[in-house]
Amino acid sequence: MQAASAAEPARLYYFHGRGRAEQSRWVLAAAEVPFVNMCLSTSAEFAALKRQGKLIFGQVPLLELDGLRLVQSQAILRHVARTRNIAGADEREQALADQLAEACSDFRSALLGLPFNGNTQACASAVQRYAPIFESLLSESRQWVAAGQGMTYADALLAEAVTGYSELFGDAWLSELPRLKAHRDRVCALPGVAAYLSSPLRFPFPAGKVAEKYVQNVSTVLS
Amino acid sequence: MQAASAAEPARLYYFHGRGRAEQSRWVLAAAEVPFVNMCLSTSAEFAALKRQGKLIFGQVPLLELDGLRLVQSQAILRHVARTRNIAGADEREQALADQLAEACSDFRSALLGLPFNGNTQACASAVQRYAPIFESLLSESRQWVAAGQGMTYADALLAEAVTGYSELFGDAWLSELPRLKAHRDRVCALPGVAAYLSSPLRFPFPAGKVAEKYVQNVSTVLS
Numbered sequence: 001m002q003a004a005s006a007a008e009p010a011r012l013y014y015f016h017g018r019g020r021a022e023q024s025r026w027v028l029a030a031a032e033v034p035f036v037n038m039c040l041s042t043s044a045e046f047a048a049l050k051r052q053g054k055l056i057f058g059q060v061p062l063l064e065l066d067g068l069r070l071v072q073s074q075a076i077l078r079h080v081a082r083t084r085n086i087a088g089a090d091e092r093e094q095a096l097a098d099q100l101a102e103a104c105s106d107f108r109s110a111l112l113g114l115p116f117n118g119n120t121q122a123c124a125s126a127v128q129r130y131a132p133i134f135e136s137l138l139s140e141s142r143q144w145v146a147a148g149q150g151m152t153y154a155d156a157l158l159a160e161a162v163t164g165y166s167e168l169f170g171d172a173w174l175s176e177l178p179r180l181k182a183h184r185d186r187v188c189a190l191p192g193v194a195a196y197l198s199s200p201l202r203f204p205f206p207a208g209k210v211a212e213k214y215v216q217n218v219s220t221v222l223s
Numbered sequence: 224m225q226a227a228s229a230a231e232p233a234r235l236y237y238f239h240g241r242g243r244a245e246q247s248r249w250v251l252a253a254a255e256v257p258f259v260n261m262c263l264s265t266s267a268e269f270a271a272l273k274r275q276g277k278l279i280f281g282q283v284p285l286l287e288l289d290g291l292r293l294v295q296s297q298a299i300l301r302h303v304a305r306t307r308n309i310a311g312a313d314e315r316e317q318a319l320a321d322q323l324a325e326a327c328s329d330f331r332s333a334l335l336g337l338p339f340n341g342n343t344q345a346c347a348s349a350v351q352r353y354a355p356i357f358e359s360l361l362s363e364s365r366q367w368v369a370a371g372q373g374m375t376y377a378d379a380l381l382a383e384a385v386t387g388y389s390e391l392f393g394d395a396w397l398s399e400l401p402r403l404k405a406h407r408d409r410v411c412a413l414p415g416v417a418a419y420l421s422s423p424l425r426f427p428f429p430a431g432k433v434a435e436k437y438v439q440n441v442s443t444v445l446s
């Protein structure tokens with residue numbers, strides 16, 4: 001089996017849901033890289049990927065892009081960022097974007113666990129801890145979180161986390177965080193991101209029956 | 224308070240121990256970047272760093288280097304790698320080094336928890352899971368893990384993890400992993416790494432009394 005060629009859309013292998021692949025979907029969308037979700041439904045499909053040597057560490061997500069097979073969710077999104085010029089314009093911006101991206105992963109980690117543990121309190125704590133810090137990094141003259149002059153992948157990751165918490169809690173928590181709200185709206189209005197969010201590539205928020213089905217899917221594939 | 228200038232050694236703020244700063248120490252050493260440990264002893268020192276606005280997310284490690292204040296342990300080591308040309312020579316190597324670096328962090332995470340939970344079983348499981356995979360990536364013609372022709376920061380991180388597990392278990396577990404053992408020896412013989420490991424900058428392995436003292440230090444600073 002060949003990795004996807006440059007002419008084909010990138011292929012993102014994961015479960016039927018957001019999980020550890022969702023940040024990569026937002027970064028691909030922000031960079032306007034066409035991709036398709038390759039969703040695993042059975043343990044046999046997962047075993048086949050491993051047998052083909054596609055999963056070095058036996059884990060998904062796997063992204064096939066640029067003739068490469070990329071694993072490790074955070075390495076995947078940084079590859080997209082580096083090669084599509086949204087990793088920061090110079091060493092300083094790259095360092096800042098990188099540390100903010102790491103913090104966004106911390107910020108969203110309670111959302112990652114939510115379908116499995118139902119811990120909305122952890123989500124509320126994450127919002128309380130991180131949201132004011134990100135608010136303070138934004139201003140009238142600083143509309144992007146890591147770089148004065150342009151969007152970086154850290155912006156996509158921040159908007160991903162904010163959007164997720166708003167799907168859970170509504171937008172009320174953003175009422176005292178106007179710059180963060182405007183930032184979220186700005187990122188969601190980027191052509192690639194807007195197209196992604198209104199497409200079938202976007203999975204619904206994992207609550208209720210959606211969460212149950214997703215947890216069952218993950219459990220079946222890993223069994 | 225000014226960030227360290229280029230003429231001064233880099234300053235790495237952390238507790239009195241390895242923890243989340245140790246990977247950065249190895250990468251700094253491999254890149255031959257002079258640094259000093261700025262070890263926190265009291266909660267007042269930690270509060271002062273926060274008050275000075277040095278810790279965006281209220282966490283250490285913090286590295287002052289290149290006139291920058293860098294937080295988030297993984298972002299720190301990637302900044303060092305990018306700016307000292309050990310992040311991979313091209314897009315492909317960069318992607319591979321990045322995903323292997325992420326896997327090294329997974330590999331060592333049981334060691335990170337060890338002084339706090341004493342869970343040597345988790346350490347044994349990590350070795351069993353990851354060591355054969357890294358062994359399979361090395362060969363006679365591939366002496367560095369991410370790039371055929373030269374060392375990357377992923378090599379420093381792999382050797383860091385292997386060295387840690389050997390301090391815990393001895394070298395016996397490496398007897399059936401000759402390429403991994405040779406890789407560890409190769410990295411530890413790099414001038415910068417050899418100098419670091421024999422210097423007072425290197426903290427002892429956190430077992431027994433050393434672990435107790437380290438856990439007490441972390442607890443005091445965070446109190």
